[in-house]
Amino acid sequence: MASKCYNSQIKGVILDITGVLKNGEEAIPGSVDAISRLKQQSNLQVRFCTNETSVTRRSLVESLQRLGFEIEEKSVFSPIPAMCKILKQKGLRPHLLINPKGVSDFCEVDQNNPNCVIVGDAVDAFSYQNLNNAFRCLMKMEKPLLFSLGKGKYYQDNDELTLDVGPYMAALEYAAGVKAEVVGKPSKTFFDAVVEDMGLLPRETIMIGDDIVNDVGGAQDCGMLGVQVRTGKFRPSDENHPIVKPDAYVDNLACFVDLMLANISVKLSKEDI
Amino acid sequence: MASKCYNSQIKGVILDITGVLKNGEEAIPGSVDAISRLKQQSNLQVRFCTNETSVTRRSLVESLQRLGFEIEEKSVFSPIPAMCKILKQKGLRPHLLINPKGVSDFCEVDQNNPNCVIVGDAVDAFSYQNLNNAFRCLMKMEKPLLFSLGKGKYYQDNDELTLDVGPYMAALEYAAGVKAEVVGKPSKTFFDAVVEDMGLLPRETIMIGDDIVNDVGGAQDCGMLGVQVRTGKFRPSDENHPIVKPDAYVDNLACFVDLMLANISVKLSKEDI
Numbered sequence: 001m002a003s004k005c006y007n008s009q010i011k012g013v014i015l016d017i018t019g020v021l022k023n024g025e026e027a028i029p030g031s032v033d034a035i036s037r038l039k040q041q042s043n044l045q046v047r048f049c050t051n052e053t054s055v056t057r058r059s060l061v062e063s064l065q066r067l068g069f070e071i072e073e074k075s076v077f078s079p080i081p082a083m084c085k086i087l088k089q090k091g092l093r094p095h096l097l098i099n100p101k102g103v104s105d106f107c108e109v110d111q112n113n114p115n116c117v118i119v120g121d122a123v124d125a126f127s128y129q130n131l132n133n134a135f136r137c138l139m140k141m142e143k144p145l146l147f148s149l150g151k152g153k154y155y156q157d158n159d160e161l162t163l164d165v166g167p168y169m170a171a172l173e174y175a176a177g178v179k180a181e182v183v184g185k186p187s188k189t190f191f192d193a194v195v196e197d198m199g200l201l202p203r204e205t206i207m208i209g210d211d212i213v214n215d216v217g218g219a220q221d222c223g224m225l226g227v228q229v230r231t232g233k234f235r236p237s238d239e240n241h242p243i244v245k246p247d248a249y250v251d252n253l254a255c256f257v258d259l260m261l262a263n264i265s266v267k268l269s270k271e272d273i
Numbered sequence: 274m275a276s277k278c279y280n281s282q283i284k285g286v287i288l289d290i291t292g293v294l295k296n297g298e299e300a301i302p303g304s305v306d307a308i309s310r311l312k313q314q315s316n317l318q319v320r321f322c323t324n325e326t327s328v329t330r331r332s333l334v335e336s337l338q339r340l341g342f343e344i345e346e347k348s349v350f351s352p353i354p355a356m357c358k359i360l361k362q363k364g365l366r367p368h369l370l371i372n373p374k375g376v377s378d379f380c381e382v383d384q385n386n387p388n389c390v391i392v393g394d395a396v397d398a399f400s401y402q403n404l405n406n407a408f409r410c411l412m413k414m415e416k417p418l419l420f421s422l423g424k425g426k427y428y429q430d431n432d433e434l435t436l437d438v439g440p441y442m443a444a445l446e447y448a449a450g451v452k453a454e455v456v457g458k459p460s461k462t463f464f465d466a467v468v469e470d471m472g473l474l475p476r477e478t479i480m481i482g483d484d485i486v487n488d489v490g491g492a493q494d495c496g497m498l499g500v501q502v503r504t505g506k507f508r509p510s511d512e513n514h515p516i517v518k519p520d521a522y523v524d525n526l527a528c529f530v531d532l533m534l535a536n537i538s539v540k541l542s543k544e545d546i
Contacts, residue, residue, distance in 0.1 A: 176426075
């Protein structure tokens with residue numbers, strides 16, 4: 001990885017949160033210190049990019065701060081603000097199938113007489129009844145319109161693989177005969193907004209995540225480098241993925257930061273010569 | 274339809290149950306009498322073919338008999354017996370995600386240390402927890418093996434469209450990266466068994482159902498005629514379906530039987546000449 005990162009003159013790092021910084025409610029060993037070193041020992045810009053919609057951005061950041069992470073709310077990008085912008089631009093009124101904890105983020109949005117459905121990682125709210133309600137809402141529309149806050153297959157929740165929003169997006173697509181518009185990773189619009197916020201070009205940016213398709217593949221499709229950690233939902237079979245080939249694998253975030261900082265030292269010493 | 278049915282010398286009729294005979298727990302007007310006339314006024318063989326797995330075959334037949342239908346258990350084909358046969362032939366031990374009312378049909382099947390997952394129309398048992406359990410079971414297998422008892426998108430339950438097994442099959446396929454093997458309609462193996470039971474050829478058989486893909490398209494793919502009723506889950510947009518073109522549409526089962534009996538009269542009178 002060293003040579004690639006050096007050659008591509010990386011100026012910004014985008015980090016996934018679940019599976020990279022933490023698993024469930026626990027910090028992944030070494031990750032708190034890794035973020036601290038990345039911020040203090042480099043000039044790299046750092047952003048966090050998550051499809052997490054089960055909590056508000058504020059409470060997500062607060063819980064990460066309690067774990068010891070140096071993280072500010074403005075550096076975290078999640079799908080709900082992007083979704084609200086689309087709703088406003090297009091005058092859409094959503095029926096929500098999302099985590100009840102995320103509903104307050106839509107409190108300013110008109111939800112009467114819905115003309116679109118939004119599916120997020122609703123966890124236990126993914127009941128048969130709720131999926132039926134979302135489905136019936138789609139079937140009543142002249143032209144069904146479905147948005148999905150991410151399309152991840154699953155994530156690592158403490159010790160278990162747990163279904164993400166993607167399978168439920170697929171269920172609604174199948175039932176109603178529609179194709180969902182994905183808001184969040186791996187949507188190009190979503191990644192572009194993060195890169196733009198850093199004032200960088202995609203090729204100056206590196207994404208690190210545990211999801212080979214949505215983090216790594218999504219970033220690569222946008223022209224960034226994509227690195228997969230061997231934590232979170234990483235599975236050995238990812239290293240033989242038929243489509244996505246990460247620019248590098250690292251055992252965990254701490255290793256990634258070690259390499260990034262070493263590259264910077266190499267770069268500085270070469271420039272010093 | 275008349276000429277087609279006459280020309281093809283139909284000798285057997287296969288009927289879907291939900292959406293053709295009944296909606297929810299109510300007989301569709303005219304359908305009880307239609308079955309009676311079909312059996313008494315023709316020499317046509319009659320079979321019933323359903324993907325219903327929420328009740329045992331016996332209690333399904335009993336509930337139809339209570340509604341007044343002339344129907345015997347041996348004339349009803351449903352996916353569970355076909356599934357049990359496959360499990361036995363292949364020595365498979367299933368993890369079941371099906372309606373609790375159908376579980377007793379698998380009581381003789383070893384379900385320890387499962388090496389396949391079976392998804393059926395589990396209705397309220399399609400909780401997030403239960404779908405996660407089925408998903409985790411698949412992910413623990415070296416080569417995940419998923420069976421789906423049908424692949425219908427939805428059905429008409431009383432006044433509402435209601436999600437069928439298909440969307441949940443699609444969710445598990447997406448999450449675990451597998452392709453389900455469908456047992457029940459529209460599987461050719463399943464239809465062939467019904468036709469064989471009648472001792473007929475597919476071209477001597479007509480299927481009538483409310484599901485344009487799984488009833489009509491499935492039957493046509495097996496060489497039978499396929500007729501769609503405008504009851505049950507029928508929707509006007511079905512008449513512009515991009516792939517499946519039924520051999521005929523009829524307003525309901527009673528109309529279908531009227532036409533079949535009229536054709537037989539025509540045929541008889543021609544033969545009499």
